[in-house]
Amino acid sequence: MDEEIVELLARxxxxxxxxxxxRDDVLAAARQTAxxxxxxxxxxxxxxxxxxxxxxxxxx
Amino acid sequence: MNAGAGQVERHRVEGPLHFLSVTTAAQAIAARxxxxxxxxxxxxDRIAKLDPKLNAFIRxxxxxALQAAGVAEAEATAGRLRGPxxxxxxxxxxxxxxxGLGTTCHSKVLADNVATSDAVCVSxxxxxxxxxxxxxxxxxxxIGGPSFDLPWPPARNPWNPDHHPGGSSSGSxxxxxxxxxxxxxxxxxxxxxxxxxxxxxxxxxxxxxxxxSRRGVFPLSFTLDHIGPMTRTVEDNALMLETIAGHDARDxxxxxxxxxHYRAAMDRGARGLRVGFVRHFHExxxxxxxxxxxxxxxxxxxxxxxxxxxxxxxxPSLGEFSAVNRIILQSxxxxxxxxxxxxxxxxxxxxxxxxxxxxxxxxxxxxxxANRRRSEMIADINAALAEVxxxxxxxxxxxxxxxxxxxDIDRTYTRQxxxxxxxxxxxxxxxxxxxxxxxxPLSVQFxxxxxxxxxxxxVARAWEKASGVDKKHPPIG
Numbered sequence: 019m020d021e022e023i024v025e026l027l028a029r030x031x032x033x034x035x036x037x038x039x040x041r042d043d044v045l046a047a048a049r050q051t052a053x054x055x056x057x058x059x060x061x062x063x064x065x066x067x068x069x070x071x072x073x074x075x076x077x078x
Numbered sequence: 079m080n081a082g083a084g085q086v087e088r089h090r091v092e093g094p095l096h097f098l099s100v101t102t103a104a105q106a107i108a109a110r111x112x113x114x115x116x117x118x119x120x121x122x123d124r125i126a127k128l129d130p131k132l133n134a135f136i137r138x139x140x141x142x143a144l145q146a147a148g149v150a151e152a153e154a155t156a157g158r159l160r161g162p163x164x165x166x167x168x169x170x171x172x173x174x175x176x177x178g179l180g181t182t183c184h185s186k187v188l189a190d191n192v193a194t195s196d197a198v199c200v201s202x203x204x205x206x207x208x209x210x211x212x213x214x215x216x217x218x219x220x221i222g223g224p225s226f227d228l229p230w231p232p233a234r235n236p237w238n239p240d241h242h243p244g245g246s247s248s249g250s251x252x253x254x255x256x257x258x259x260x261x262x263x264x265x266x267x268x269x270x271x272x273x274x275x276x277x278x279x280x281x282x283x284x285x286x287x288x289x290x291s292r293r294g295v296f297p298l299s300f301t302l303d304h305i306g307p308m309t310r311t312v313e314d315n316a317l318m319l320e321t322i323a324g325h326d327a328r329d330x331x332x333x334x335x336x337x338x339h340y341r342a343a344m345d346r347g348a349r350g351l352r353v354g355f356v357r358h359f360h361e362x363x364x365x366x367x368x369x370x371x372x373x374x375x376x377x378x379x380x381x382x383x384x385x386x387x388x389x390x391x392x393x394p395s396l397g398e399f400s401a402v403n404r405i406i407l408q409s410x411x412x413x414x415x416x417x418x419x420x421x422x423x424x425x426x427x428x429x430x431x432x433x434x435x436x437x438x439x440x441x442x443x444x445x446x447x448a449n450r451r452r453s454e455m456i457a458d459i460n461a462a463l464a465e466v467x468x469x470x471x472x473x474x475x476x477x478x479x480x481x482x483x484x485x486d487i488d489r490t491y492t493r494q495x496x497x498x499x500x501x502x503x504x505x506x507x508x509x510x511x512x513x514x515x516x517x518x519p520l521s522v523q524f525x526x527x528x529x530x531x532x533x534x535x536x537v538a539r540a541w542e543k544a545s546g547v548d549k550k551h552p553p554i555g
Contacts, residue, residue, distance in 0.1 A: 024439070031438035032416070036423040040431060043423075047435035051408065055440070057401035060447040061454055068449035069456060070301065 024048040095120035096257035097551060100166050100314035103260060104207075107154055107165040114154065114165030114209070118147035121167050121211065125258045128555050131239050133231045134253035136172045137179055138212040143167065146209045163321060164207030169254070169262040171247050172213040173220050174305070175294040176200055183296050184216045186229050186425045187418055197294025198329070199263055199305050199322045206321045211259050214249030220270055220298045221246065221411065222430020224481055234481060235277060236552035237518050241478040242487060244277030246270040250308045251278040255552055261318050262308045267298045268403055269473075269496025271306040272508035272523065277478040279510040279519030279550060281315045281538065282308045284496075286528050287503030288333030290319075291326035299410040300331065301449075302403065302500045311548045312509070312539040316340035319531060335529045343532050348540040349385030353378070354466035356391050359495040363396040366475040366493075373511035373520040374472055380544050381470070381537065391462050391469060394455055396495055402455065403497035405440060405448035412437020456502045459525075463504070468537050469525040471495050473508040477518035499525055507534045510547040517553070 019027075028037050028044050037044050089102035095117055098106075106112035122140050129135055150165035170176050173183045175193035182188050196204065204210070215233040217223025223245050224232035233248035235241040236256035243252040247264030251274025254262050264271040266284040275282025283306045290305040297303060307318035323337030355378050360366035366374075382388045393399075412419075415434045423431055462469065475493040479486035499506040504525050511522040522541070526534045542548050 019439075027439055032420040033423075033435065033438060035421070036419060036431070036435065040423055040428075043428060043432045044435060046432045048439045050404075050432070050436045051439040051444075054401050054404045054408075055444055057397050058405060058444070058448060058451060059398060061450045066450045066453055068446050069453045070449075 019048050019052050021045065094257070096124040098260060099311045100163065100260045100309060101311070101317055103166050104163055107150070108159055110154060114147040114150040115144070117165060118144055118167055118209065121259055124256070124555065128236070128256055129258065131234065132236055132252050132256055132258070133233045134169070134214055134249040134256070134258055136182060136184060136213045136215055136230050136249070139179060139210065143209050143211045150207065150209065159207060161206030161321070162317060163203065166208050166261070167211045167259045168203055168208040169211050169214045169250060169259040170200060171216050171250050171262065171264050173216055173265060173296040174200060174263055176210055176213065179213055181213070181296060183219045184223070184228060184230060185218045185427070185430070187422065189229055195294065198291035198326050200294065202322050202324070214253060214262060216248060217246035218427050218430040219296070219415070219434070220265055220267060221433050222427050224248065224487065225427040225429050227427045232481065235478050236554045237279065240480055240482070241518065242277060242481040244274035244478060247274050247308065251275055251280060251282070254278070254280050254308050254310060256554060257551065260310065261314060264306055264308045265295060266304045266306050266500065267302045268407060268500055269494055271304070271308060272473050272496045272506060273494065275308060275508045276473040276521030277519060279547070279552070280308060280310050281312055281507065281509045282306060283315050283319060283507045283531070283534070284499060284505065285319060285323065285531060286333065286505045288331050289323050289335065289337070289529065291324070291329045291332055293326055293329045297414055299407040301410065302407055304500070312535055312542050313341060313344065315507070316344060316535045333529070338532060340532050340535050344535045344539045346536055347384060348381045348537060351381070351386045351468065351537060352466040353381055353386045353388050353537065354391035354462055354469045355388055356393055356469055356471035358392060359396050360472035360475060364475050364493050366472055367477065369477070369514050370472060370475055370520050374522055377511050377522045377541055378470055381540065384540055384544060389466060391466065393458055393462060393498065396498070399455065399498040399501055400492060402448045402451050403501050405444050406452070406501070408433070408437040409440050409445040452501055455498070459498070459502045459504055463527045468533050471523050471525065473521040473523040477514045477516070477520060495523060504528060505531045505534055507538050509538055509542070510550065512545070512547070513550065
């Protein structure tokens with residue numbers, strides 16, 4: 019993710035102040051997510067539901 | 079003296095009071111052989127002597143603790159015991175509410191936040207007679223540490239104060255191991271009970287998701303957060319879990335499972351147990367330090383010698399478990415912290431700021447994909463646990479690193495096998511597997527079926543008895 023895109027996403031998330039005061043930290047945070055999403059093998063079966071399933075009523 | 083199944087063994091008071099187990103102390107108080115005031119004073123003396131080096135406390139509540147010990151003594155003398163923990167000191171991680179004390183989460187952000195009521199887990203401990211000694215150091219908001227840019231210093235490892243005690247329940251791990259208190263509450267979202275248990279050589283349990291109420295505990299990640307007991311012995315851990323487990327209708331994640339008598343089967347030994355060894359975690363996914371690998375083999379062989387049926391088990395890779403954990407954790411944590419990170423980012427320490435802001439760069443698709451993969455991972459572990467009674471695997475891949483080397487902290491932070499069981503919610507217990515050549519604890523982890531904590535205590539107790547790890551204390555003080 020290049021810096022221009024990171025800046026755009028950070029501003030969209032409302033992190034203008036962090037971008038001004040802690041730019042390195044914002045860039046480091048963005049880099050973390052880039053590497054972690056690449057390691058995820060999303061299910062290929064479209065019927066696999068996310069956990070937790072919606073449950074009516076109170077609690078589990 | 080051995081007790082039969084279902085009976086609780088009677089222990090003798092031996093050695094210094096600060097290293098008495100919870101069970102021994104509680105039994106001695108109940109039998110009027112030990113004064114709760116004497117016990118509390120011994121711990122307060124130990125705290126005064128060692129905490130300036132260890133920084134386990136954010137807020138010591140000595141006066142109130144001593145006063146409560148006096149009340150406990152009068153009650154015990156009159157034959158009125160509140161419960162199985164009557165008069166025993168407990169430390170509370172500072173993201174858990176204790177009425178009248180600050181819940182700072184070790185952060186400037188909440189420096190002035192005072193709890194108005196007890197968290198459910200604290201309330202249950204007090205009803206059982208435990209006495210709160212104070213609030214304990216944590217990584218900032220249970221994610222950003224160890225950090226030197228916060229209002230309080232990070233906790234240190236009693237086995238070597240130059241080393242990290244693990245986290246995020248760092249004060250809990252350090253203090254229990256050092257004998258500042260015999261039991262503590264920790265929280266575990268990516269391994270934060272089991273990491274300090276591993277680094278400090280104590281017993282740390284992440285119970286089944288939903289078994290212990292989260293009400294009154296500051297959230298890090300709603301679907302990954304667990305509250306767990308941290309103690310020096312397996313029996314104490316089971317006793318503490320018996321106290322804090324149970325359904326809470328006001329916690330939306332609370333399970334409708336009954337809490338059990340977790341000590342009942344604890345002494346049945348390892349004979350006949352089917353133990354699944356997840357070797358690929360530490361052999362190929364994240365190769366462990368040789369001493370860690372050797373310690374794990376020793377635990378496995380010891381259990382086999384005791385009559386366990388040892389089998390190899392394969393699960394998804396640690397790298398993928400870790401990715402799923404981080405996407406979910408960072409997304410949910412961002413939803414908790416977004417407003418503060420937008421308005422006052424300078425009130426966070428650098429590590430927490432970096433880790434919490436990461437959630438701003440994940441999208442809804444990432445979060446849902448991770449939770450769909452989570453469903454598959456739950457099925458994988460349930461399938462493995464249909465073949466065996468318990469899993470054995472690594473906890474940390476390295477002994478605790480030095481606390482003053484940020485590169486080593488970063489390198490070892492993800493070298494662990496704890497996050498899989500936050501993702502799936504299975505109960506997992508970490509404890510000492512031995513000591514390294516440099517005198518630092520090595521660790522092992524046991525994992526069980528949902529709500530079968532009793533099986534974890536059984537296998538952990540078998541290893542504890544065979545190895546004597548509960549008798550090893552840090553050479554400090």
